[in-house]
Amino acid sequence: MEKRIYNFSAGPAVLPEEVLLEAQKELYSYKGAGMSIMEMSHRGKIFDQVIKEAEADLRKLLDINDNYAVLFLQGGATLQFSMAPLNLMPPKNKADYIITGSWAKKAMKEAKRVGSVNVAASTESDNFNRLPKQSELKLDPDASYVHFTSNNTIYGTQWKTEPDTGGVPLVCDASSDILHKKIDINKYGLIYAGAQKNIGPSGVVVVIIRKDLLERSSDDLHTYLNYRVHVENNSLYNTPPTFGVYMAGLVFKWLLNMGGLDEMYKRNKEKAQILYDAIDSSDGYYKGTVVKEDRSLMNVTFRLPNEELEKKFIEEAKSKGFEGLKGHRSVGGIRASIYNAFPKKGVEELVQFMEDFKKNN
Template identity: 85%
Template sequence: MEKRIYNFSAGPAILPEEVLLEAQKDLYSYKGSGMSVMEMSHRGKIFDGIIKQADADLRKLLDIPDNYSILFLQGGATLQFSMVPLNLMPPKNKADYIITGSWAKKALKEAKRVGTVNIAASTESENFVRIPKQEELKLDPDASYVHFTSNNTIYGTEWKTEPEVGNVPLVCDASSDFLHKKIDITKYALIYAGAQKNIGPSGVTVVIVRKDMLDRSQDSLHTYLNYKIHADNDSMYNTPTTFGIYIAGLVFKWLLNMGGLDEMYKRNVEKAKILYDAIDASNGFYKGTTEKDSRSLMNVTFRLPNEELEKKFIEESKKKDFEGLKGHRSVGGIRASIYNAFPKAGVEALVQFMEDFKKNN
C-alpha cells in the first residue's frame, strides 16, 4: 500500500485511517451483502440500519436530547445559509448575525434576502484577527435568532464559548470545528456543519434542530427547503448521500471508541499547543495572524517575513510529503489544518521542518 502523506488541507480534509481501512474492507461487499453501500437502496433494511446507527452514535457523542432532530442533508453549509433564514426568520423576519469571517459574511448575504438583518458585531475592520467580546455584541432581544460561525477556517479564529444571547434562539455554523470538543447542545436552537472538514466526505451536511423550531417552517416554502419535511421523513424525503452518511457513521464510531469528545478535545489542545509554541518561539520568523485568545485549534494560520519565503516554504514542504499548507487565496500566508483525524506525529514533523527551514533561511 502506498504511504500516506500529511494532509493539512482545510477541506475536503483528512479522515481517520481506521475509518478509511474499514470502508476499504467493505467497499466491494458491505458485511457480506454482495453489494457496496454506494449501490444499495436507501430504503432497504441494511442502509436503514446504517443511518439509524449514525443518528444514535451522534446523539451519544453530544448527549443530544429527544427533543432535537438530526438531519443528514445535502448542499453543504452554503445551502444552510439560505435554509436557516427561510425556515427560522418568520414571522418576525429579522435576525442578528455576528460577523467573524468570509463564511459568516456569506451567511449574512443570504439572510438579507429574507428579512432585516442586524450585524450584532463584526471584526472585519481589524481583518478578522479576533472573535468579538461578549460586551461588544449589540443584540436585539426581539430577533428571531442569533447566528454565529464557531470556527473561521480562512482567518484561523475560533469561539472558545458560545455567545450569550438571552432567550433568543442560537444558531451556529460549526462546519470546521464540529465534534472537536463536547458542547452543550441545549444551548442551541440549530447547529449545522458541512461534513468535509471534521466529519466525513463532502456531500453530507449535518443539521441538529430543536423540534419546536420546526413549527416556524411554513408550508409555502419550496418542499426541499423545508426543515419540517426533512424531519418528518427522517432525512429520506429524497435519496440521501448514502455513502457519505456511512463514512460519517464510521467517524462517529471512531470518536466513541477513542473515548468520546472530551478525549478528542484533549488531543486537539495538545496538537495545537505544539504548533503555536513553535510559532511563538521563532523570534518573529513565524508570526501568527490572530490574537492569542482567539486562536483556532483546527486551523493554524501564520506568516513568514515575506511572500517569497512563504512560496519557498510551501514548495519545500511538498518534498517532505506535506500537502495543503498554502493559506486561502484571499489572505495568503500559511495555514495548517489539524482537524480531529490529523495525527500528533504530523504536527511534530511540521514543527521540525519549520525549525530546519528557519535555520536555512
C-alpha cells in the same frame, strides 16, 4: 500501498486511517450483502440500520436529547445559509448576525434575501484577526435568532464559548470544528455543519434542530427547503448521500472508540499547543495572524518574513510530504488545518521542518 502524506488541507480534509481502511474493506461487498453501500437502496433494511446507527452515535457523542431532531442532508453549509433564515426568520423576519469572517458574510448575504439583518458585531475592521467580546455585541432582543460561525477556517479564529443571546435562539455554522470537543447542545436552536472537515467526506451536511423551532417552517416553503419535511421523513424525503452518511457513521464510531469528545478535545489542544509554541518561540520568524485568546485549534494560520519565503516554505514542505499548507487565496500566508483525524506525529514533524527551514533561510 503508497505512503500517505500529511494532509493539512482545510477541506475536504484528512479522515481517520482506520475509517478509510474499514471503508476499503467493505466497499466491494458491504458486510456480505454482495453489493457496495453505494449501490443499495436507501429504503432497504441495511441502509436503514446504517443511518439509524449514525444518528444514535452522534446523539451519544454530543448528548443530544429527544427535544432535537438530527438530519443528514445535502447542499453543504452553503445551502444552510439559505435554509436557516427561510425556516427560522418568520414571522418576525429579522435576525442578528455576528460577522467574524468570509463564511459569516456569505451566510448574512443569503439571510438578507429573506428579511432584515442586524450586524450584531463585526471584526472586519481588524482583518478578522480576533472575535468580538460579549460586551461588543449589539443584540436585538426581538430577533428571530442569532447566527455565528464557531470556527473561521480562513482567518484561524475560534469561539471558546458561545455568545450569550439572552434567550434568543442561537444558530451556529459549526462546519469546521464540530465534534472537536463536547458542547452543550441545549444552548443552541440550530447547528449545521458541512461534513468535509470533522465528520466525513463532502456531500453531507449534519443539521441538529430544536424541535419546537420546526413550527416556524411554513408550508409555503419549497418542499426540499423545509426542515419539517426532512424531520417527518427521517432524512429520507429523497435519496440521501448514502456513502457520505455511512462514512460519517464510521467516524462517529471511531470517536466513541477513542473515548469520546473529551478525549478528542484533550488531543486537539495538545496538537495545537505544539504548533503554536513553535510559532511563538521562533523570535518573530513565524508570526501568528490571530490574537492569542482567539486562536483556533483546527486551523493554525501564520506568516513568514516575506511572501517569497512563504512560497519557498510551501514548495519545500510539499517535497517533504506536507500537503495543503498554502493559506486561503484571499489572505495568503500559511495555514495548517489539524482537524480531529490529523495525527500528532504529523504536527511534530511539521515543527521539525519549520525549525530546519528557519535555520536554512
